[in-house]
Amino acid sequence: MIGLAAGIEMADMAWEVKCREEDMKQRALENERHAIDDARRSVDEKAQQLKVLANQSALIAGFSMVVLVESNIDDSINSIVLTFFGLVVAITIALMLVSTLNSTYILVAILRYDCVERSVPFDVFWRRRCEADWKVALRAFSVGVPSFMIVVALVAWVSFWNHPSRYYSASVVTAISLMLTIYWFASTHRKWGDFLLMSEARILTRGMSFVAESKADGSRSSEGDESSVDLRESLQLSSLAIGELTESEMKLKK
Numbered sequence: 633m634i635g636l637a638a639g640i641e642m643a644d645m646a647w648e649v650k651c652r653e654e655d656m657k658q659r660a661l662e663n664e665r666h667a668i669d670d671a672r673r674s675v676d677e678k679a680q681q682l683k684v685l686a687n688q689s690a691l692i693a694g695f696s697m698v699v700l701v702e703s704n705i706d707d708s709i710n711s712i713v714l715t716f717f718g719l720v721v722a723i724t725i726a727l728m729l730v731s732t733l734n735s736t737y738i739l740v741a742i743l744r745y746d747c748v749e750r751s752v753p754f755d756v757f758w759r760r761r762c763e764a765d766w767k768v769a770l771r772a773f774s775v776g777v778p779s780f781m782i783v784v785a786l787v788a789w790v791s792f793w794n795h796p797s798r799y800y801s802a803s804v805v806t807a808i809s810l811m812l813t814i815y816w817f818a819s820t821h822r823k824w825g826d827f828l829l830m831s832e833a834r835i836l837t838r839g840m841s842f843v844a845e846s847k848a849d850g851s852r853s854s855e856g857d858e859s860s861v862d863l864r865e866s867l868q869l870s871s872l873a874i875g876e877l878t879e880s881e882m883k884l885k886k
Contacts, residue, residue, distance in 0.1 A: 675743070683735075692777070717786040728772070778813045785805055799831070
């Protein structure tokens with residue numbers, strides 16, 4: 633009986649070891665699948681960003697080229713205005729081409745990344761091979777947008793040069809272009825420029841503005857605000873990257 637009990641115990645131990653090994657293999661397989669999915673998700677995320685930047689840059693470059701080709705330039709136009717007009721159009725096209733070409737080449741490169749083998753992690757590959765060109769493309773686009781607005785202002789002067797009310801008409805277009813340029817630098821670029829240039833720029837999950845589930849409801853709001861400020865300072869993120877839970881989400885979280 634003792635031998636039979638010992639045999640049964642050894643069989644149980646062997647079965648537990650086998651089950652544990654199979655469980656570890658299954659976990660390793662699931663971890664590998666998650667790693668492949670994460671790599672593909674990262675590639676898709678960067679690819680979408682590059683497509684948007686390349687398309688918008690190509691669109692503005694095309695508009696600038698059309699302005700240069702289709703403008704009716706009178707012989708009596710001031711040579712300084714004409715020279716400045718051609719210079720700004722050329723600069724705008726050059727900046728947008730730099731942004732488009734850099735984005736296109738980076739897009740082709742990351743689409744060739746092997747998400748299965750992952751000999752180099754995608755984050756490392758992006759930082760070493762792509763991030764510098766991505767920043768160049770984004771900065772070129774950021775400078776090209778106000779440059780395009782200057783083109784819009786100048787084309788009004790070129791087109792209305794011989795019109796009796798050229799000063800009124802061209803001044804209106806110039807004023808609108810100037811206001812949009814000021815808005816670009818004061819709001820849009822100031823709000824998003826540095827954030828998009830960050831290598832690890834992410835919109836943080838909304839739950840990160842909370843402290844802990846065990847905190848009392850009365851102190852949760854003030855401590856949540858303090859944790860948001862501390863997190864923002866430690867990660868050097870603007871308030872754009874810190875999400876806040878709404879009242880309905882707080883109820884669901886409870």
